[in-house]
Amino acid sequence: MDPQHGRQKNVNCDLCENPDHPLYCETCQINLCRACVGNHLLDSSVRHQIIPLENRDSDLIFSICKEHSPKPCELHCEECDVFICIHCVTSSNHEDHKIEDAKRKFEINKDHLQNDLQEFNNLIYTKYLEIAKDIRVRTSKLHTYFNELESTLSQQREKWYGEIDNAISEMQIDLLRIKNNLSLPLSKQELDININISEINQSILDIKHLLQSNEVYKVSAYKSNIAKFRKMPPKIEIGLPKFSPPILNFRTSCKQFETFSDSYITTDVRGYITETTEVEAFPFKQFLEKPFIIKNIKTQYTGFLKELHSVSCNDKSEFWTCGKDSIIKLYNFQAELLDSVKTKSAKEPWDVATTTDGKLVYTDPNDNSVYIVERKNVKKVLRYYDCRPRNVCCTSDGDLLFIIDDIISEVTKVVRYSGSKEKQCIQSGDKRQPLFSYGDIKYLSENRNLDICVADHGAHALVVVNRAGKLRFTYSGPSPIGKGSFDPHGIATDSQGMILTADTNKHRIHILDQDGQFLRYIDNCDIHHPWGICIDKGDNLFVAENLTGKVKIIKYY
Incomplete structure (x- = not known):
């Protein structure tokens, strides 16, 4: 068969x-x-x-156990993620592990395959085809527009004659440059979309083959890639330049003829909208009249010189913590210590974060390095010689954002990395003024609109810049009367785009909207010296108390 x-x-x-x-x-x-x-x-x-x-x-076709041939592997060890036979259960390799029927895992993965196939066929594939068509149409209109604009320039050339002939040629070069600059993002995106369409087609074929397959190993080894395509690509908006011929004065500089209005390229981060994107991804939520604590977890960061500094949650009802010792600890909601990682320097880390695929990232200013941890494997990904990495956050697109202190120039900046490659550096405003105070404590987070939000303890303020690094606003507390008394530490953003920050000395949490408007406090939950904070996908707030060593999980929606 x-x-x-x-x-x-x-x-x-x-x-x-x-x-x-x-x-x-x-x-x-x-x-x-x-x-x-x-x-x-x-x-x-x-x-x-x-x-x-x-x-x-x-x-069903089961693989044969390598250790106990010819016994079929009719069981699955969830912890090791391997198929085993009945004799393997009693071995030391799988002692106290959670064992399930391989048929059950087979059936669950079949369901996942069917769901992915349905979503690909009924929604994603069709939408990507529509996006590709839309980009082709808009690219054609863009070219038509510029052809008409170039024709207008040629007609104007006949009126201006010889001495402005060179100026017109220069303008045509500028026009071509603008056209190419504006066309390039659309062309690149069309190429990316077509690549995605090809990948989706391949995924559909692979899923269909797997749905027809009875091979347990192959079907169970299926790893869904549908999440990669659920978020539609950003829609690039093109601002077209206009041509306004000036009143000629031939004795003036030829610079007078540079009369194209500003063109621009903007990216709508919401992307192309599917029927489910906006409603399912960001349902409207209302604040509770009185937020309340749903978990009060005591960690091992208690006692002399064992302060708790940072907390970072993952998708498994677990959270990493770090403080004033060299051990980074992983807890669950039952206050059980699940895992621990000792820093390479054997000294305290500065901050921790969790990547979109569940890996731990921590910064260590003792050796000016950044590490990533996966299954006990600690790997150095960045090493500075004249800068000190402090706080870190993971972005929605898989990049890492760091607070960096430049020791030589004594400035603090935010840098964006993809892997070990620096993509962006943010440190100055439009008038080249520093955006952040130097040194001191800072936490940062990315909002859902891709703003970068920094809690600057030294400046007693929140500093919020857009994805391009332009300053959007600063926040120093809800009232000018309290200026200078605002003591921000941890910062986090939720699914509604709200910004939450820990006001340590006032023992409360501020909540702002994404435009910096103060909305309310969380100050009725018996919080003491809140320091690091984070928010899980259910919009539950995790608050790390600096001195008590407790992590309090608060429901506020």
Whole structure:
């Protein structure tokens, strides 16, 4: 039987290709004709179980255990994520591990495959085709517009004659440059969209093959990539330049003829909208009249010189913590210590964060390095010689944002990295004034509109810049009367775009909207010296108390 196509009406013998009514060896999982059964049973090293094909109670094909051949791997160890046989359960390798029926994992993954296929077919693939068509149409309109604009320039050339002929040529070069600059993002995005369409097509084909497959290992090894495509690409808006011929004065500088209005390229971060994007991703939520604590977890950061500084939650009801010792600790909601990581320098880290795929990132100013941890493997990803990395956050697109103190020039900046490559540096405003105070404590977070929000303790303010690094606003407290008394530390943003920051000395949390408007406090939850904070996908607020060593999980929506 072809495992890719499930149960077949006409099945050939796997040994001689005889099509006449084969039998089946459950041990070796092969089809046999009557003539081949005798030779097959001569292999005494294996206890064969021969049955009529029609008596098979399952089409599932299990892999053979490498340790206990020929036993089939009909179980799955969740912790090790491997298929095992019944004898493996009692081995030391899987002692106290959670074991499940391999058939159950097979059925669950089949459901996932079916759901992914349905979403690809019914929504994502069609939408990507529409996006590609829309980009082609807008690119064509862009080219048409510039062709018309170039024609207008040619007509104007006839009026201006010889001495401005060179100026017109220069303008045409500028026009071509603008056209190319504006066309390039659309062309690049169209290429990316077409690549995605190709990948989606391939994913659909792969899923269809897997849905037809009865091979447990292959189906269970399926890793869904549909999340990569659910978020529609950003929609690039093009601001078209206009041409306004000036009143000519031939004795003035030829610079007078630079009369194109500003063009621009902006990116709508919401992307192309699918039928489910806005409603499902960001449902409207209302604040609770009285926020309340749903968990009060005591960590090991208590006692002399064991302050708790940072907390970062993942998608598994777990959270990492760090403070004034060299051990970074992972807890669950039952206050159980699940894991720990000792820093490479054997000294205290500065901050921790969790990547979109669940890896731990921590900064260590003791050796000016940044590390990433996956399954106990601690890897150095960045090392500075004249800068000190402080706080870190992970962005929605997988980049890392760091607070960096430049020791030589004594400035503090925000830098964006993709892997080990620096993509952006933010440190000055439009008038080249520093955006952040030098040194001191700072936390940062990315908002859903891609703003970068920095809690600047030294400046007693929140500093918020857009993705391009331009200053949007600063916040120093809800009232000018309290200027200088605002003591920001941890900062986080939620699914509604709200900005939350810990006001340590006032023992409360400020909540602002994404434009810097103060909305309310969380100050009724018995919070003491809140320091680091984070928010999980359910919009639950995690507050790390600096001196008590407690992490309080607060519901405020």
